[in-house]
Amino acid sequence: MTAASIAKDLRAAIRSGTYTPGDRLPSEAALMATYGVARMTARHGLSMLKDEGLTVTRHGSGVFVRAFEPIIRDTTGAPADDSTVTAEIDETGAGLTVRTLAVTAEADAPEKVRTALGLAEGDKVTVRERLHLRERKPVLFATSYLPASIAAGTPIAERDVGQGGTHARLADAGHAPVRFREDVVARMPSIEEIEELRIEPGTPVLAVTRTAFAADGTPVELSHVVLDAGEFMLRYDID
Amino acid sequence: MTAASIAKDLRAAIRSGTYTPGDRLPSEAALMATYGVARMTARHGLSMLKDEGLTVTRHGSGVFVRAFEPIIRDTTGAPADDSTVTAEIDETGAGLTVRTLAVTAEADAPEKVRTALGLAEGDKVTVRERLHLRERKPVLFATSYLPASIAAGTPIAERDVGQGGTHARLADAGHAPVRFREDVVARMPSIEEIEELRIEPGTPVLAVTRTAFAADGTPVELSHVVLDAGEFMLRYDID
């Protein structure tokens, strides 16, 4: 029970404010001495806090109490920029930049994408991938799929979609999105996501699947968005 | 690098379908033999998968690949039962039951609650706590705060709020909620939440802060909802 009790003590100390965000916790050696345990036991106690997302470790330097200052991603039925997501984040999350990673005019659609967009087998999709960064750190990764029958040959299939973003271009093409569905799940990140978003151990991701529908009810865009949960709060206003 | 490579191999095997949800992974002893490593190393490899939420361990029985069959919590601007949350979950999540844990007619309000509800210092709140279970397993814990000036003396301060739930009673009192704001965050659970919701290691929680506003814009209810992310998907329909 010693590793657990070390974690318990430190956790209580963090909650009570003995250690505040940014503070360094006692070193492994210090814990070994105070609790009279082996190193692996002290480590295990500390690792529990890390798994809870309470601390971050810095190799060679120490274990530190973690902070949470979320970017608010506001998803009201709202006017759009590159995508609704981008526009709204820019309002609240100062210092956010967007990097378009790849745009493919015509690609094969994974089965789930095809189903969600109501496409037939063999139908192509336009794929846009982008990354959002907060002060150099990647915090959000998004992949958008649009039917190539709509998007190919328009600025949507270009790197620069122009003023108003994909939604404005969809409107230009007579497919203005008017209704959205967002499905939100939280889970631990995959290895790829840990690397891509440089996610701290003990931090989950929010995975948002967003479907945009035109006035006639046809889906015109499917987006998979993965957000570092250590960086974001999702806000929904519902009438 | 061995613990990491064991995790890598097993992860790949799970992704490729060699092990499907419910399957048992090789035991620690088996991994020690195949990889020629010490037990702690094999354990560490397995613990990585657990931390990623890919597996669950059953003491004395083995390590198993995990499944995800989410309950869809649909939060459209919707008619309300006990609370909107409850009503909507019942539609989709078969076998969900609600247990009202505690109802306090008049309690002191934590500062954050007071601010969110626009109350003055010393103002009291009515507090309702409830737990949702899926087949005996608790999956959601919710605490609702309402201004006691509105709720005390009404069925809202009783265990049984009656047909239509708190929202119907608020409407009866002339404070029908018409607008909602939901702030969604994902994080690792606290120890209390792990115990209360019996959350598997490697599973985050979704923490939803929901504010209900009456037609005149005054907040009439603040709810803190914690959901086991291994059990839920949040759905938002936006116009």
Place this chain on the structure above:
DNA sequence: TAGTGGTCTAGACCACGTT
């Protein structure tokens, strides 16, 4: 260079489940 965390070994005892 000294102190920090990261990884691994080899062995022990305990607690839980299945047979």
Place this chain on the structure above:
DNA sequence: ACGTGGTCTAGACCACTAT
């Protein structure tokens, strides 16, 4: 009884960070 995971020890070597 046996095999499973859970915990702990005591010691080693490595990699990173500060001074």
